[in-house]
Amino acid sequence: MSDLPTFDPPEPPKEPPKTSEFEDRVPDGLLSGWRLRSVTLSISLTLFLVNIEVSIVATSLVAIVDDLEGFNRVGWVVTSYLVTYTSLMIIWAKFSNALGRKTSMFCAVFLFAAFSGGCGGAQSMNQLIISRAFQGVGAAGCISVGFTIAYEMVAIHDYPKYAAIMTSLSALGSLVGPLIGGALSENASWRWIFLINVPAALLVCLLVLLSIPNGFPYHKQDNVSGNHQRSSQLTSPKSLDVLGAFLLLTASMLLVTALLEAGVTFEWRSAPTIVLFIISGLLWIAFVLQEFRLSKVKHTATEPIFPWDFITNKAWMGTLLLSMLSGAPYIVTMIDIPQRFETMGVGAFGAGARLIPFNLLIALGAVAVNIVAGKSKIPPIVLLTFGVICQLVGVCLLSTLDSSTSIPNAIYGYQVLTGLGIGVMFGLCVVLPPAVTKTKDLALCGGAVVQFRILGAALGLAVASTVWNNYVSSQFEQLLSSYQSSLVMKTTSAVFLLPEPQKQRVIEVLVHSYSLRMKVLIGFTAAQVIGLGMLWKRPQITFPRNETELVEGMDMPGKSG
Incomplete structure (x- = not known):
């Protein structure tokens, strides 16, 4: 019996080595x-x-x-x-x-x-x-x-x-x-x-x-397993948080409506505005409580719309804050620059053409910052800091344009600075979510980054418009009749229907109001420093240049911010 051959059981196949925990x-x-x-x-x-x-x-x-x-x-x-x-x-x-x-x-x-x-x-x-x-x-x-x-x-x-x-x-x-x-x-x-x-x-x-x-x-996992059933990674329609979705939708719609219409359709102190803000606030509180309840209950098939782990993830909250605050200078500058030129007698097409440096640098900034982030090991927080500085310098310079007779060519340089800073923020904020959150939440993160940006744009536009409306209305009361004032407030082209002494004084008021509106953006831009602080960690978050590099400082599953 001892001469009989023996066979060792085959060793189980070894798993291929992992290149990174990601x-x-x-x-x-x-x-x-x-x-x-x-x-x-x-x-x-x-x-x-x-x-x-x-x-x-x-x-x-x-x-x-x-x-x-x-x-x-x-x-x-x-x-x-x-x-x-x-x-x-x-x-x-x-x-x-x-x-x-x-x-x-x-x-x-x-x-x-x-x-x-x-x-x-x-x-x-x-x-x-x-x-x-x-x-x-x-x-x-x-x-x-x-x-x-x-x-x-x-x-x-x-x-x-x-x-x-x-x-x-x-x-x-x-x-x-x-x-x-x-x-x-x-x-x-x-x-x-x-x-x-x-x-x-x-x-x-x-x-x-x-x-x-x-x-x-x-799709590859389903093909390997030999069936085409829904992957376990995808959720069942029955697990959707319908109540949370309703609360989020209603709260967001009422808040955005209040921000966009206050000071335009309704007065800020009017009953409709106050009611919209109160109901929206109550719905936001209900939404937070709903998400907290679902996140803490262990035995439930319903998945929260906005997991509570997000709230405690400092880096992710910083990303959302940066996205939100960068939306304000974007939308207000988009409106401010053409209005300045239209006030000086430039037509709609010409005013839009003069916005090209701003939008072009947003595009170039987004491209350039992602090339730098992908090819180098410069941490995103360094690039984001550069973006905030460019924005801050740009909006400060735009707020100094106070001439009622002409617009200096320097405005194009100011647009370049502001647009470059905004482009850096837009370009990086959309690639940061995978580096600071769990992959299973990427769908939610992609929507949240853009939704917060537009919400910030609505907030910035509301605040800037209120400052503009209050100043212009108070000045026009002393210069124009109520009919003339309503015409000019509706369209700047009505300025050129006024007699010469009035026209020049009205243009002075409008130009100064544009500068006041840009000064509002200084606060929104400076507040982005808070978001930068929330992203600060050691080691810093970086993007890998190839598959074998680790993502330094990345939050792994089970960790929060």
Whole structure:
């Protein structure tokens, strides 16, 4: 018996060595080849369309009002879009966990296309406002789900490169929006500012259907296991926090409505404004309590919309704060620069063209900072500090422009500084979430970053507009009749209908009011230092340059901020 051969049991196969702890946190569903190029094109085109829509309408409002005869509701042409666009990003992101990325992206782009057509065919202001609201619903999903797919389609060391591509397309949309809007309003029908979205968005729908795999980003796991069931990484529709989604949506919509309309449609101290703020505040408290309850209850299938771990994650909260505060100088400067030039007699198209340095540097800044972050080991906090300094210097210089006879050429240099700083913030904030949160929450993070940015824009615009309105109203009482004052407050072109002595004095008031509005941004920009402090840690957060490098300072599962 001793001569019989013996066989040792085969050793179990060894697992391939891990290149980093981050590997455990990402789905094995990275894209390559034609799929990667096609998905990148579809997301970039979507970001371009959504961002162009934010700015293109502003230069066409006069033509819209002249055609549809609804001047008393013109503010809602912009507001209805912003309210739904701002309020639904986090909800879209969370729902994409249950419905799947491909289905959610297709539905969002199709909604945007359908109601863009509805806006172009509107026969009344009410129809246009309703269509704009639903167009904003689709736009929110395009941004939120689009960024989520971008996080999941490439490895972490490629994030800066793809963020540079997508943020540059977003900024390009903001760059050409005023130009296209001004050109169409002067030379064609305003309806084309909406109708041009339809064929482009339908092309994106086709690209989404063809290029995004079914079950993405867990399609490879499903294929290996031999079944095509929903991955366990995706949540069941029954686990959705419907109550939390309702509270978040309602609270956000009421808050944004109050911020955008206070001082414009309603007085700040009026009953409608106070009621909106009170109800919104109560709903926010209820939302926080709901999320705390779901996060702390161990035996529940319902997943919170905004996990409580996010609140205790200092780095993630700092990222959201930076995103929110950088939204204010962006939107206020976008409005301020063209208004300055229109006050000096420049037409809508010419005023939009003079905004090119600002938007161009946002695009270049977003691209450059992601190239630097991807190719070097410079910690993001250093680059973000540079962005804050550029913003602060830029808005301080813009606030010094107080000449009522001409606008100095130095304004273009001030735009370059401000735009570069904002571009740095926009470019980095969209790639920071994977470095400071858990991968399973990326869908939520992508929507939250942009939603907070737009919320900050609404807050900054509300505060700046209130300062502007209060100063201008008090000065006009001494200079103009109530009829003249109402005309000038509605459109700056009415200034040139005034007799010469009055016209020059009114221009002086308007120019000084623009400087006051820019001074508001100094506070918003300086407050970004708080966000920088929340991101400070040792070792600092850095992005890996290749698959073998660790992400220094990254929060791993089970850790908070």
